[in-house]
Amino acid sequence: MKKSFLVDENGFYGDFGGSYVPEILYATVEKLREEYLDILESKEFQDEYMSLLRDYVGRPSPLYLAKRMSERYGCRLYLKREDLNHTGAHKINNTIGQILLAKKMGKKRIIAETGAGQHGVATATVCALMDMPCVVYQGALDVERQHTNVERMKMLGAEVRPVKTGNWTLKDATNEAIRDWCCHPQDTFYIIGSTVGPHPYPDLVARLQSIISKEIKEQLEEKTGRDYPDYLIACVGGGSNAAGTIYHYIDDERVKIVLAEAGGQGVETGHTAATIHAGRLGILHGSRTLVMQTPDGQIIEAESLSAGLDYPGIGPMHANIASQHRATVYSINDDEAVKAAYELTRTEGIIPALESAHALGVLPKMKFNADDVVVLTVSGRGDKDVETYLSHKEMAGEYGNF
Structure with missing residues (x-):
């Protein structure tokens, strides 16, 4: 029987995954595990979900042949343009699906966590659409450096809690969102933004984001005459856009x-968010995965210019494919990401999110x-990061001279 890198019946990806939750959440998570596949695979859900992706989100997102970048790197480089979705990132694919799931499970209140703010905006957006109350938890530092997204969330009616x-x-x-969930397990649905957390969340998010690779197959067939690329490239923090790209x-x-x-200032400096390079086996936010931690198990704070990749863990799917050598993982430092963002901007007229710039930094x-044939997912647009780009343009080398 051929080995699969997808989740097994026990919620594990090889040695990673599982469900490690407080007793007060056990029944809530178990109910989700029991019901999510039946709901997701039902015709009623699929019809509503695909209709919203088409008419509200604006899918399919384009697969764009980046001609000048292709010449520069000596390949046929296609960009999967998740930055062109409603709300400006891939996050909306997941939040649309999860809020439909929440409604079908009878939940009345939504909570979420956010780093760069894109998942928070996407959650606030679908809560406005579905007329459900929404609380978004965001680190106070991220509230400062992602001010525009904070205001967008508030405009959409969400309560943002720094x-x-x-x-x-x-x-x-994420810690605070889980504490909230523990206090309100009966009526609250936690829309997790990435392929992290207890089973079934990593699989749930990956399935909802898999629309990305489904479209890549169809679009490559049309553009190249075959439905698979030689390379897939994506950035990973928790790992949702990457999971959707490779699913x-x-x-x-x-x-x-x-x-x-996200290499931050460099893996060797300790000022990094490169979990696969710097982490070791542990449990974080309900999942057994790679975690940046001290010898006695205390979490080491992640450091990166990118708020969306600034996380000391990694989704269990990605921990597994890295450990099994199914994926090659690069650590891209802050300066490399900023330079890559300016390069795409000047070469193709596309300003990428700082998260996506890390994927570009691989090239x-x-x-x-x-x-x-190389497909690279541009997971979000860079409007939210313009101030960061401008304040660090010395990192862009030749592109920063303006």
Whole structure:
């Protein structure tokens, strides 16, 4: 029987995954586990979900042949344009699906965590659409550096709660969301934004994001005459856009998977968010995965210019494919990501999110053949990061001179 890198019946990806939750949440998580697949695979859900993706989100998102970047890197480079979705990122694919699931399970209140703010905006958006109350937890540091997204969430009717514990970033926002969930398990649905958390969340989010790779297959067939690329490239923090990008190819050995995590100031400096490079086995936010931690198990705070990748863990799917050598993982430092963002901006007229810029930062580290088909997911647009780009333009080298 051929080995699969998808989740098994016990909620594990190899040695990673599972469900490690407080007793007060056990019944809630178990009910979700029992019901999510039946709901997701029902015709009623699929009809409503696909209709909203088409008419509200604006899917399918384009697969764009980046001609100048292709010439620069000696391959056929296609960009999967998740930045063109409603709300400006891939996050809406997941929140649309999860809020439909929440309604069908009879939940009355939504909570979420957010780092860069894109998941918070996407959650606030679908809550406005479905007329449900929404509380978003965001680290106080991220509230400051993602001010525009905070105001968007408030405009959409969400209550944004700044979190001032830890280093005031994504991990701490997730901690507070889980505390809220523990206090309101009966009526509250926690829309987790990435492929993290207790089973079934990593699989649930991956399935909802798999629309990305489903479209890639169809679009590549139309553009190249075959439905698979030679390389797939995506950034990973928790890992949702990467999971969606690779979902339908994860067991296809013809396709090489390349992931980019946030190196911060460099893995060797300790000021990093490169969990796959710097982490070791542990349990974080309900899942057994790779975690950046001290020898006695205390969490080491992640550091990155990118609020969306600033997380000391990684989704169990990605921990597994890295440990099994199914994926090649690069650590992209802050300066490399900023330079890559400016390069795409000047070369193709696309300003990427700082998270996506880490995926672009992989390209100079790789050698391609001229006929290689490379698909890189631009997970979000860079409007939210313009102030960061401008304040660090010295990192952009030749592109920062303006």
